[in-house]
Amino acid sequence: MPHIPNDIRLERVAHADLPAFKxxxxxxxxxxxxxxxxxxxxxxxxxxxDIDESLNHPDAVxxxxxxxxxxxxxxxxxxxxxxxxxxxxxxxxxxxxxxxxIGYRAWVAIEKEYSDTTVWETHTPYFDKRNIHFYLNKCxxxxxxxxxxxxxxxxxxxxxxxxxxxxQDGMFRFEKVMPPGNExxxxx
Numbered sequence: 001m002p003h004i005p006n007d008i009r010l011e012r013v014a015h016a017d018l019p020a021f022k023x024x025x026x027x028x029x030x031x032x033x034x035x036x037x038x039x040x041x042x043x044x045x046x047x048x049x050d051i052d053e054s055l056n057h058p059d060a061v062x063x064x065x066x067x068x069x070x071x072x073x074x075x076x077x078x079x080x081x082x083x084x085x086x087x088x089x090x091x092x093x094x095x096x097x098x099x100x101x102i103g104y105r106a107w108v109a110i111e112k113e114y115s116d117t118t119v120w121e122t123h124t125p126y127f128d129k130r131n132i133h134f135y136l137n138k139c140x141x142x143x144x145x146x147x148x149x150x151x152x153x154x155x156x157x158x159x160x161x162x163x164x165x166x167x168q169d170g171m172f173r174f175e176k177v178m179p180p181g182n183e184x185x186x187x188x
Contacts, residue, residue: 008105010113012073013062021062021074022051028073028092036127046090052091054078064094068083073095073106079114086114088122104138111178119177126170141174 013021026044034040034098054076055062065073073093080087088110111117122141124131135141 006105007067008072008102008109009065009066011066011071011107012111013064015069017064019070020056021064022048024071024074024094025051025090025092028095031095031098032128032130035130050077051076051090057089060089063110065102065109067097067102072102075106075110077110077114084116084119085119085121086117088120091122103134107139117178119175121176122174123171124174126172132172135174139176141176143172144175145173 006134023184030040033045040162054060056176057078059078059080061077062079064071065075071094074089075091076089077086078089091103092108093106120141122135124135136143
């Protein structure tokens with residue numbers, strides 16, 4: 001495993017870096033699917049159209065996580081300047097550096113960058129135990145909803161899960177309510 005310094009900094013993703021950013025995101029998601037199901041997905045996940053939809057949202061900001069001068073992951077956040085209820089649309093660490101604490105340090109950097117946030121929201125698939133552990137036990141999020149075939153997400157009906165597949169699919173919705181006087185540091 002490579003040595004990664006303790007400091008992780010955020011760097012905005014430049015337009016020219018978008019193809020590499022998307023590949024890294026898809027590589028990380030494929031690794032999660034392979035870990036859960038024993039094989040990588042047959043197609044790119046998330047689909048490029050879904051990544052583009054997130055990146056093109058008017059409130060979107062895309063970040064690289066930089067360690068030792070190199071990208072080691074990234075995130076797409078949606079920032080609502082009016083309400084400060086912000087969303088983590090995508091968050092990933094490159095598989096070659098999994099297990100080195102990069103995700104947590106990157107999350108702390110995001111919280112510091114957006115220290116006025118009142119509530120963070122994100123989603124993760126039911127099958128991804130590593131993500132569930134990360135958001136709950138490391139970053140201080142709480143599960144507030146579980147979307148499945150009989151309780152679809154009204155904001156994302158295209159993610160409906162066919163009946164009979166409930167045991168394989170579903171999405172948790174997480175929230176993290178930030179304390180008053182938030183200084184942008186997670187409690188883990």
